[in-house]
Amino acid sequence: MDFDDYQRGALRTAAPRDKKNELLHLVLGLVGESGEVAEKFKKWVRDLDSDEPRLDRAGIAKELGDVLWYVAVLADYLDLSLDDIATANLAKLADRHGRGVLGGSGDNR
Numbered sequence: 001m002d003f004d005d006y007q008r009g010a011l012r013t014a015a016p017r018d019k020k021n022e023l024l025h026l027v028l029g030l031v032g033e034s035g036e037v038a039e040k041f042k043k044w045v046r047d048l049d050s051d052e053p054r055l056d057r058a059g060i061a062k063e064l065g066d067v068l069w070y071v072a073v074l075a076d077y078l079d080l081s082l083d084d085i086a087t088a089n090l091a092k093l094a095d096r097h098g099r100g101v102l103g104g105s106g107d108n109r
């Protein structure tokens with residue numbers, strides 16, 4: 001499956017684009033699901049002494065899937081191809097790697 005296939009699949013369970021407040025729903029959903037990923041790690045630290053073999057990988061995978069769904073649907077709302085986003089991201093990182101600036105800060109380094 002490529003990213004655009006995934007994006008088309010995600011849209012089958014998305015609300016209509018013209019639903020009231022849909023853009024805000026998608027942004028908040030992405031933030032919320034990202035928080036659910038962080039919550040898995042919080043519980044791992046709090047309850048499992050950060051013991052890596054006991055990390056809830058299956059649960060984290062589900063939450064990462066939820067993040068991916070919101071990324072895909074939000075991108076579509078903004079008329080952005082998930083495949084294009086992924087390709088551009090890899091190109092950006094490869095360029096930074098080639099120039100030795102992967103570390104550091106600044107969106108446009």
Ligand SMILES: [Mg+2]
Pocket residue numbers: 033036062063066
């Ligand atoms: Mg979730």
